[in-house]
Amino acid sequence: MEAIRNAFDFTDLPRGEMIIAALALLFLLLFPVLPHSSFAMATMIQFLMFSLYGMGWNLIGGYGGQVDLGKAQYVGIGAYTTALLMIRLDVPFWYSLPVGLALAVIWSFIIGYPLFRLKGHYFAIATIATSLVLKDIFEVWNFVGGARGLEIPLKGNLPNWLYLQFKQDYYYFYVLLAMFLVGLIYVNGFRHSRLGFQLRAIKDNENVARSLGIDAHWCKIKAYATATAFVAAVGSFHACYNFNIEPEDVMSLDLSVLIALMAMLGGAGSMWGPIIGAAILVPMKSYLGDWLGGKAGMAGMDLLLYGAIIMFIAAVQPRGVYGIVEALRARRRR
Amino acid sequence: MEALAVQILKSLVSGLLMGLVFALVALGLTVIFGVMDIVNFAHGEFLMIGMYTTLLTSPLLGVDPVLTLPLCVLVGAVLGLLCYHGLIRFLLRGPMIAQLFGTFGLMLFLRNMALLVMGSEPRIIHAGWLVGKSFAVGPNVVLESTKLAAAVLSVVSFLVIWWLINRTKVGRALTATSLDAEGARYMGISTERMNALAWAVGGASVAVAGGLLVNFWPVEPGVGLLFTMIAFATVALGGFGSVRGAFVAGIIIGLIVNVPPVWDALLRTIDAVGLKNLEIHSLKYTMVYAIYFLIMVIRPQGLFGWKQ
Numbered sequence: 001m002e003a004i005r006n007a008f009d010f011t012d013l014p015r016g017e018m019i020i021a022a023l024a025l026l027f028l029l030l031f032p033v034l035p036h037s038s039f040a041m042a043t044m045i046q047f048l049m050f051s052l053y054g055m056g057w058n059l060i061g062g063y064g065g066q067v068d069l070g071k072a073q074y075v076g077i078g079a080y081t082t083a084l085l086m087i088r089l090d091v092p093f094w095y096s097l098p099v100g101l102a103l104a105v106i107w108s109f110i111i112g113y114p115l116f117r118l119k120g121h122y123f124a125i126a127t128i129a130t131s132l133v134l135k136d137i138f139e140v141w142n143f144v145g146g147a148r149g150l151e152i153p154l155k156g157n158l159p160n161w162l163y164l165q166f167k168q169d170y171y172y173f174y175v176l177l178a179m180f181l182v183g184l185i186y187v188n189g190f191r192h193s194r195l196g197f198q199l200r201a202i203k204d205n206e207n208v209a210r211s212l213g214i215d216a217h218w219c220k221i222k223a224y225a226t227a228t229a230f231v232a233a234v235g236s237f238h239a240c241y242n243f244n245i246e247p248e249d250v251m252s253l254d255l256s257v258l259i260a261l262m263a264m265l266g267g268a269g270s271m272w273g274p275i276i277g278a279a280i281l282v283p284m285k286s287y288l289g290d291w292l293g294g295k296a297g298m299a300g301m302d303l304l305l306y307g308a309i310i311m312f313i314a315a316v317q318p319r320g321v322y323g324i325v326e327a328l329r330a331r332r333r334r
Numbered sequence: 335m336e337a338l339a340v341q342i343l344k345s346l347v348s349g350l351l352m353g354l355v356f357a358l359v360a361l362g363l364t365v366i367f368g369v370m371d372i373v374n375f376a377h378g379e380f381l382m383i384g385m386y387t388t389l390l391t392s393p394l395l396g397v398d399p400v401l402t403l404p405l406c407v408l409v410g411a412v413l414g415l416l417c418y419h420g421l422i423r424f425l426l427r428g429p430m431i432a433q434l435f436g437t438f439g440l441m442l443f444l445r446n447m448a449l450l451v452m453g454s455e456p457r458i459i460h461a462g463w464l465v466g467k468s469f470a471v472g473p474n475v476v477l478e479s480t481k482l483a484a485a486v487l488s489v490v491s492f493l494v495i496w497w498l499i500n501r502t503k504v505g506r507a508l509t510a511t512s513l514d515a516e517g518a519r520y521m522g523i524s525t526e527r528m529n530a531l532a533w534a535v536g537g538a539s540v541a542v543a544g545g546l547l548v549n550f551w552p553v554e555p556g557v558g559l560l561f562t563m564i565a566f567a568t569v570a571l572g573g574f575g576s577v578r579g580a581f582v583a584g585i586i587i588g589l590i591v592n593v594p595p596v597w598d599a600l601l602r603t604i605d606a607v608g609l610k611n612l613e614i615h616s617l618k619y620t621m622v623y624a625i626y627f628l629i630m631v632i633r634p635q636g637l638f639g640w641k642q
Contacts, residue, residue, distance in 0.1 A: 061431075069434075114627075117631060120430050121371075121372075121430070121433075121434065122570075125570075126630050129566075129624070129627045130627055133623045133627070136619070137617070137620065253559070257438060261435070268431065303442050303446040303449075304446035307443030307444075307445075308439070309439070310442065311436055314436035314439060315436060318432035
């Protein structure tokens with residue numbers, strides 16, 4: 001009971017943050033009604049997807065301080081489960097979503113148990129390795145379509161709520177927005193939860209945390225599995241939204257890095273961090289890519305800029321945009 | 335049966351040669367890691383730049399690709415110094431996550447810079463003293479002179495680095511810094527300069543590997559990731575920070591990468607029904623990732639590691 005009360009308890013946030021969050025929520029709710037281009041809509045959906053990815057990553061990477069660069073494998077598991085069940089067994093999205101979640105979480109336990117014996121750099125590289133192994137296997141495995149991936153066939157009458165197939169993008173937007181709000185409320189509860197405090201203790205000083213009786217290994221695995229659930233759910237959605245998935249799309253290293261990058265840019269370890277990061281990076285990515293991609297000889301310019309931004313943030317303010325906000329607030333209080 | 339024997343011999347030879355090249359690629363990474371506990375994600379991109387250096391300067395200067403190797407050393411060392419003074423120095427103040435992302439950003443930056451300047455099509459060296467020459471070692475087993483030269487020069491580079499670290503005063507200062515940076519500072523060693531030196535040596539050795547590799551491996555801007563991962567696996571197997579470990583582990587990784595073709599040949603020989611279509615050789619490099627994972631889980635300190 002207390003966990004649920006905690007999840008809806010936003011009162012400990014500063015008033016300024018509450019006002020901005022409320023305005024942003026209002027904007028999100030009304031966005032489909034406002035005049036917008038279809039490109040802007042697609043960007044908005046990308047934004048919501050990446051903030052959910054980032055929120056998931058933030059649980060283990062931000063609160064727990066374990067840099068995970070292999071989240072894409074769980075996106076892939078979620079997406080492939082949904083797509084395969086839909087194509088071969090004609091299972092609706094809402095039933096395949098929990099199946100994909102369960103598979104991803106089980107896989108995360110299998111991977112996580114040995115993985116969390118490692119620390120720091122070793123852990124980060126090992127997560128990349130596991131993700132790449134899975135991607136390579138999916139690329140040669142005929143059952144899942146190999147490198148060409150899978151295509152979900154359209155059901156006849158649209159809109160089809162059961163299979164999550166719509167003609168207009170705003171249906172997808174609202175489904176995703178609902179998932180986003182559930183995720184946000186969960187993260188808010190996580191902040192106050194026992195596991196949340198344990199993780200922050202581990203991040204600050206693992207030895208001290210362990211001497212206080214916290215089972216660090218098990219805590220990390222639990223948080224990793226929770227993060228996986230977020231990512232796999234969005235992966236399932238991605239399959240229905242795109243109708244077409246391939247390993248290079250849903251399991252690539254670039255995706256893993258982008259997920260971690262959003263959270264890091266916004267501010268890892270804070271509730272708003274991943275959302276801020278996604279709000280900055282996703283529009284930049286799609287508009288910059290659209291603008292520069294059209295120009296001849298400018299391929300890679302957008303990624304070049306990312307590289308520069310990442311280096312700058314890492315060197316100057318590793319705590320991201322939210323870190324800057326907090327620093328400013330601390331200065332004003334003094 | 336004979337086909338299998340030939341394949342085994344082929345795999346052994348090419349595994350040994352490639353292994354020596356992998357070892358040279360990993361050498362720079364292990365030196366940098368040993369001295370300052372930082373993992374360089376842009377390592378493969380350094381290699382890529384070394385490859386492009388040879389590819390571009392050889393026709394420009396009108397000399398054979400092999401003769402551009404000193405230039406590779408120079409470019410690699412300068413690149414390493416630039417990275418250290420421009421980026422790594424600042425990252426060292428931050429938390430571990432900042433170091434990871436900082437070098438990751440460097441990787442994205444260098445790779446896409448190459449894409450912007452060079453375009454995406456793969457290129458390779460077509461003419462030179464080594465290119466296209468080979469000699470037979472046994473029936474159906476040939477030794478390509480490009481790979482042989484790369485392997486021999488890799489051994490030479492290892493000897494040079496080994497001499498530098500174990501037999502010179504600077505090398506001893508480098509070792510002292512990696513063992514205990516604070517203690518080294520008390521002894522009057524400028525650890526800042528030792529860090530920069532590690533980056534210069536690391537950059538130079540990997541750029542040389544690139545210059546050798548481009549003789550038989552096409553270069554494109556995305557070539558780095560595979561080699562970064564191979565280098566990580568090699569360094570993990572040999573032990574982070576161990577030069578000797580990198581040498582042995584490179585050869586082991588080279589041999590392991592060549593197991594899948596043998597396996598395929600075996601399946602063809604015993605005519606396994608149902609397994610025939612399973613072409614495992616396409617999972618060649620997947621094994622490298624899997625090996626990294628297994629080593630880290632089973633023996634995190636590697637074969638010769640002393641850093642935990």
